[in-house]
Amino acid sequence: MKDALALYRRYVALSLRAQLVYRATFVMKTLGHLFVTGIEFFGIWALFARFGTLGGWSLREVALIYGIADIAFAITDGTGRGFDKFGSILKAGDFDRMLLRPRSPELQLLGYELQLMRIGRLAQGLAVLVWAGVAIAWTPATVLLLLAAIIGTACTFFGLVVLQATTAFWTIETLEVWNAFTYGGNYAAEYPMAIYRRWFQRFFTAVIPLALTSYYPARAILGRDTLGAIHVLGPLAGVAFLVISLAVFRIGVRHHASTGT
Amino acid sequence: MQIVVEDLAKTFRVAERTAGLAGAVRGLVRRKHREVAALAGVSFSLAAGELVGYIGPNGAGKSTTIKVLAGILVPSSGRVEVAGRVPWKQRIEHVRRIGVVFGQRTQLWWDLPVVESLDMLRHIYKVPADRFRTQREELIELLDLAGILATPVRQLSLGQRMRADLAASLVHAPEILFLDEPTIGLDAVSKLAVRAFVKRLNRERGVTVILTTHDMDDIEALCDRVIVIDGGKIVSDGTLGALRNTVTRERWLTVDVAGDASEVGDADATVIRREGERVCLAFDPEVVSPAELIRRVTSRHAVRDLFVENPPIETVIARIYQR
Amino acid sequence: MMGYAAIIAARFKALLQYRAAALGGLFTQIFFGLVRVMILRAFYAAATTAAPMSLPSVTGYVWLGQAMLLLIPWREDTDVAEQIRTGTVVYELTKPIDLWGVWFARSLAWRTAPVFLRMIPMFVFAMLILPAVAPGWGLAPPPSAAAFALWIGCFAGAVMVSAALTALINVSMMWTLTGEGVPMLLAAFATMFGGLVIPLPLFPDWLKPALYALPFAGILDFPSRVFTGNLSIAEGGLVLAHQLAWTLALAAAGRYFLARGLRRLVVQGG
Numbered sequence: 008m009k010d011a012l013a014l015y016r017r018y019v020a021l022s023l024r025a026q027l028v029y030r031a032t033f034v035m036k037t038l039g040h041l042f043v044t045g046i047e048f049f050g051i052w053a054l055f056a057r058f059g060t061l062g063g064w065s066l067r068e069v070a071l072i073y074g075i076a077d078i079a080f081a082i083t084d085g086t087g088r089g090f091d092k093f094g095s096i097l098k099a100g101d102f103d104r105m106l107l108r109p110r111s112p113e114l115q116l117l118g119y120e121l122q123l124m125r126i127g128r129l130a131q132g133l134a135v136l137v138w139a140g141v142a143i144a145w146t147p148a149t150v151l152l153l154l155a156a157i158i159g160t161a162c163t164f165f166g167l168v169v170l171q172a173t174t175a176f177w178t179i180e181t182l183e184v185w186n187a188f189t190y191g192g193n194y195a196a197e198y199p200m201a202i203y204r205r206w207f208q209r210f211f212t213a214v215i216p217l218a219l220t221s222y223y224p225a226r227a228i229l230g231r232d233t234l235g236a237i238h239v240l241g242p243l244a245g246v247a248f249l250v251i252s253l254a255v256f257r258i259g260v261r262h263h264a265s266t267g268t
Numbered sequence: 269m270q271i272v273v274e275d276l277a278k279t280f281r282v283a284e285r286t287a288g289l290a291g292a293v294r295g296l297v298r299r300k301h302r303e304v305a306a307l308a309g310v311s312f313s314l315a316a317g318e319l320v321g322y323i324g325p326n327g328a329g330k331s332t333t334i335k336v337l338a339g340i341l342v343p344s345s346g347r348v349e350v351a352g353r354v355p356w357k358q359r360i361e362h363v364r365r366i367g368v369v370f371g372q373r374t375q376l377w378w379d380l381p382v383v384e385s386l387d388m389l390r391h392i393y394k395v396p397a398d399r400f401r402t403q404r405e406e407l408i409e410l411l412d413l414a415g416i417l418a419t420p421v422r423q424l425s426l427g428q429r430m431r432a433d434l435a436a437s438l439v440h441a442p443e444i445l446f447l448d449e450p451t452i453g454l455d456a457v458s459k460l461a462v463r464a465f466v467k468r469l470n471r472e473r474g475v476t477v478i479l480t481t482h483d484m485d486d487i488e489a490l491c492d493r494v495i496v497i498d499g500g501k502i503v504s505d506g507t508l509g510a511l512r513n514t515v516t517r518e519r520w521l522t523v524d525v526a527g528d529a530s531e532v533g534d535a536d537a538t539v540i541r542r543e544g545e546r547v548c549l550a551f552d553p554e555v556v557s558p559a560e561l562i563r564r565v566t567s568r569h570a571v572r573d574l575f576v577e578n579p580p581i582e583t584v585i586a587r588i589y590q591r
Numbered sequence: 592m593m594g595y596a597a598i599i600a601a602r603f604k605a606l607l608q609y610r611a612a613a614l615g616g617l618f619t620q621i622f623f624g625l626v627r628v629m630i631l632r633a634f635y636a637a638a639t640t641a642a643p644m645s646l647p648s649v650t651g652y653v654w655l656g657q658a659m660l661l662l663i664p665w666r667e668d669t670d671v672a673e674q675i676r677t678g679t680v681v682y683e684l685t686k687p688i689d690l691w692g693v694w695f696a697r698s699l700a701w702r703t704a705p706v707f708l709r710m711i712p713m714f715v716f717a718m719l720i721l722p723a724v725a726p727g728w729g730l731a732p733p734p735s736a737a738a739f740a741l742w743i744g745c746f747a748g749a750v751m752v753s754a755a756l757t758a759l760i761n762v763s764m765m766w767t768l769t770g771e772g773v774p775m776l777l778a779a780f781a782t783m784f785g786g787l788v789i790p791l792p793l794f795p796d797w798l799k800p801a802l803y804a805l806p807f808a809g810i811l812d813f814p815s816r817v818f819t820g821n822l823s824i825a826e827g828g829l830v831l832a833h834q835l836a837w838t839l840a841l842a843a844a845g846r847y848f849l850a851r852g853l854r855r856l857v858v859q860g861g
Contacts, residue, residue: 010394017391025379036775043779050788054634056795057642062633104375106340108392109364183615187622195626202633203626264356266280267332267341 011114018118026123033123040127044081047197048073048135062202067142068229069198074136075153075221076196079160080189081129087165089119093172102263112260113253116172149228152238156228159220159242160196164189166245166252167215173252176259188215196221216244270444270476271314271337276346277500278307278332306332307343308500316443317474319467321491321508323481329500330480334446337478338368351443364393367437371449374433376421382432383417386439393440400439407435411465427458434465444476445469451483463489484578519558522548523565524573532569534561545572550579617712624657624717628728643792647731648819652790654717654730655815661706662749662810663781664756666774667764668697675764681856690853691846694761698754706750734820741827745814748834752809755841756781762845765852780805786812792821806837 026033051073055066089096093116096102105115143149171185192215200208200222212218219241227238284300307329314320324330335341336348339355339362348355355362369375376385390400408414411431416424424432430450437445447466451459467490469475479490487494487508494511496504504511520540525532529547533539536556537549551561558576565571628650635646644652671694674680683690714730721729733739756777763773782788784807791802791812802808813830816822822830 014391017388021377021380021384021388024384025377028379039775039779043775043782046779046783046788049783053794053798054789057793058634058638060637061630062636100370100373103335103340104370104373106359107338107363107366107368109360109394110392184618186615187619191619191622191626194623198630198633203629207625207629264340264342267335 011111014110014114015118019121022118022121023123025120036124037127040124041131042127044077044128045131047194048131051197062199064199064202067139068225070135070139071143071229072199072221072225073197074132074139075156075160075225076193076217077128077132078136079157079221080164080193080196081125081127081132082157082161083164083168084128085122085125086117087168088122089116090165090168090172092120094175097175097263106264113256143228144230148234152224152228152234155239155242156221156224159224159245160217162242162245162249163215163217163220164193166249167192169249169252169256173256173259176263192217199225216241216248220245269313270316270351272347272349273313273333273337274311274347276307276310276333276336276343276348277305278329278336278341278343280304280306305500307336307346310346310497310500310502312495312502312505314476314478316476317470319470319477319479319490319492321479321481321487321494322497323487323494324497324503328497330497331448333497334368334448334478334480338366338446339363364440365442366444366446367440367442368446369430369433369437369448369450371430371447371452374421374429375436376429376432378422379420381418381420382413382424382435385421385432385436389436389439395440399441403439403441404435407438410468411435412461427454427461430454430458430462431465434462438469442475444478447477447479447481449481450479451481451486459483459485466490517552517554518550518579519553520548520550520577520579521558521561521565522546522575522577523569523571526570526572532565534564537561613708617709617716620657620660620709620713621716624653627653644790644816644819644821647727648816648821649790649793650728651717651730651819652786652815652821654713654721655818656787656811658710658713658717659706659746659749659811659814660787661709662702662753663778663785663787664698664753664760664774664810665778667760668694668701668757671697671761672764675761678856680765681853684853684857691758691762691842691849694758695754695842695845698757699750701757702750702753731819733818735824737824738817738820738827741824741831742814742818745809745817745827745830745834748831748838749810749814751838752806752834752841755838755845756806759841759845759848762849762852765848765856781807781810784808785810786815790816792816806841809834809837 048070051069052066055061055069061069084091093102096116096119102112105112108115167185167189171182171189174182174185192211195203195207195211196217200211200218203211208218219237223232223241224238226232227234232238280303281301282304284302310329310333322330322333332341336343337350337355339350339359342356350362351365353362376382377388386404390404395403408417411434413431413435416428416432419428421429421432434450445466450466451462454462463486466477466479470477470490477490479486481487491508493506494504494508495502496511521537523529523532524546527545529542529545532542532547532549534549534551534556537551539547540550541548549561549565551558556564562574562576565574631649631653632646635642635649642649671680674683683693717730718732722731733742760774760777767773784791784802784805786808791799791808794802809830813822813833817827817830
């Protein structure tokens with residue numbers, strides 16, 4: 008495990024070096040990404056300027072929820088490139104090359120082309136979160152809960168990308184359907200889950216646990232709920248989701264070994 | 269025996285697609301499959317330190333065999349043992365002892381200098397620091413990499429990249445090396461360098477080498493033993509000398525004449541192909557030398573261009589198969 | 592004309608082969624559309640003052656945005672970008688063609704086929720399926736036949752503006768090192784100021800004059816509001832004028848900078 012972490016650190020360093028070769032481009036891309044992702048919150052601000060409230064939620068409250076969702080997604084988006092582009096990796100024959108190395112393919116995919124420019128999304132999410140945070144009375148418990156929420160939500164998003172990659176073993180084209188759950192999930196998670204229809208909320212609780220990993224913890228942090236088990240266990244659901252996804256990916260790897268896709 | 273292959277068989281299920289717009293729409297609803305036997309009972313054994321050519325026409329089953337031996341493809345049936353292991357069952361230990369070079373695709377990191385790729389591979393393979401240093405120095409010297417160590421891989425010429433890929437495949441000092449089309453697209457000088465290196469690696473270090481190639485010159489330069497596969501079955505397995513007798517005796521002379529080629533021919537040659545102004549003649553160089561045949565043809569006809577070549581490997585294989 | 596039809600037919604066939612991607616893309620858009628509608632409904636539920644657009648209009652607006660999503664100039668023409676990157680674009684000077692015109696025509700072709708392929712199922716979903724399942728959640732038909740006819744005209748205008756913008760992005764490739772920054776930024780502007788994030792009328796009033804002046808408003812916002820009846824027939828005529836003016840302005844800018852860019856390349860030697 009320690010050895011795997013050491014290798015991952017080397018992959019990160021390698022990716023950084025490769026991307027910083029073109030420094031100007033990197034800066035432009037990051038700023039561009041910050042702007043592209045930031046306009047969403049600009050839209051939210053504009054709507055609040057006109058309507059004043061969203062189903063009883065204030066702009067600052069929505070900002071907290073938005074911040075958690077976007078920071079988590081930026082983490083996944085930045086580290087999950089290998090799984091996101093798995094369709095092309097398979098097609099190019101580069102996955103076979105990974106299998107020829109004495110390491111787990113998942114670790115190699117995790118270390119594949121880290122996307123540094125996603126810091127753009129992270130930065131605007133963090134800025135929004137900090138702005139929301141100054142209006143909150145933090146306790147050690149809620150700070151930890153915030154971290155857990157971000158990690159748990161990131162795990163959920165990562166699990167989705169892993170499942171997306173797994174389908175590439177069976178279909179030649181990477182299924183765009185998954186964008187509905189990754190990008191769509193991120194979009195939906197930027198707003199309080201309560202505003203959505205009940206079937207939608209149930210889906211994002213029981214199937215893709217975004218409500219558990221980000222919305223319920225946010226409610227506790229905002230003081231709308233008293234801190235209870237569901238808030239603490241929520242983020243764990245995200246971790247479990249990721250573990251299950253990786254197991255499914257393993258099945259895909261075995262299938263690939265039999266069919267040599 | 270280091271490598272044992274017994275009755276290796278592999279069948280694939282392939283989806284069928286009908287052409288045209290109607291076919292594409294039909295493909296939306298239902299897909300038909302058919303079974304393709306890529307390998308239909310392949311058997312051979314290799315001792316440690318052998319340098320073997322594994323050749324055959326496209327689609328014969330070469331890559332399928334290599335993938336099984338490399339441990340990344342599970343066969344439908346049959347027994348395979350490499351250095352005492354079943355490749356696909358003990359992937360990580362097995363893969364630690366082999367090196368693979370694909371001529372068409374590099375394993376190096378595209379935007380970074382060669383030396384960084386080698387360093388990264390050292391950590392991936394967990395090679396101890398001192399062993400890596402000696403190994404790296406040797407490879408730099410043997411493959412003449414000193415000049416390109418700091419060059420990003422995307423800036424390398426094909427010949428340089430192949431040398432770098434060879435080094436990359438040997439960072440962990442494997443016992444067995446699989447080379448898939450290592451000289452494809454290379455200039456003559458690079459081809460010689462690659463062949464010299466592989467020969468040295470095999471003779472001096474005792475690395476077992478399995479070479480798949482379409483280049484008969486590679487085979488002639490390197491291989492003591494040649495295994496020929498066609499249609500998923502071994503059709504020939506023996507020394508190069510034996511194969512040579514069925515191959516290098518025949519030569520083909522292709523001639524472009526000014527005008528009608530229908531009359532071009534010779535008593536000592538058979539016409540393989542005649543198209544407009546081009547004729548291809550097959551002849552036995554022991555019956556009539558290439559120079560003599562050329563002299564005869566050019567004296568009788570107005571020749572605009574000509575070349576002499578070995579028959580393509582497909583013809584060779586077909587001949588062998590017909591025996 | 593025949594060539595153009597052949598191109599479209601080829602695109603359709605290619606798109607059918609990527610059936611999973613096509614259906615997947617449609618699913619994703621329906622998902623986004625539903626989420627957007629739910630968010631807007633939640634905002635409107637608490638509205639105390641009347642908004643510039645009614646909820647049914649704004650709901651229809653969301654679906655129109657999804658239907659015409661591919662009208663947005665998302666990215667540069669990759670073939671042209673490659674030509675510029677490698678410098679082979681100068682060879683185009685040896686041909687008796689109007690290069691900007693070719694780029695413009697290419698963008699038109701690239702916009703039209705995929706847009707139709709996505710529009711038709713989206714319209715079916717938003718106008719037929721969704722209202723049957725969830726009344727008030729879908730796209731209502733235009734208020735009059737005249738409005739519909741006007742919308743078709745605005746649609747054509749939107750395609751032109753978008754194609755002109757894409758051609759301009761192509762030209763900008765000549766000045767940027769790698770194309771990453773500019774197309775992304777322009778796509779972001781087009782998304783935001785085209786009304787894809789939120790309908791333009793819902794922006795604060797002090798921002799509106801600037802927003803309405805930009806070309807992006809003519810790509811999605813104006814045509815959509817003609818369809819929903821939020822803009823009257825008379826205002827719809829102004830939309831056409833707005834689109835035409837911007838197409839011409841972008842064309843002029845594109846042609847000017849292309850000429851300069853090519854001269855620069857020729858002088859530099861590619």
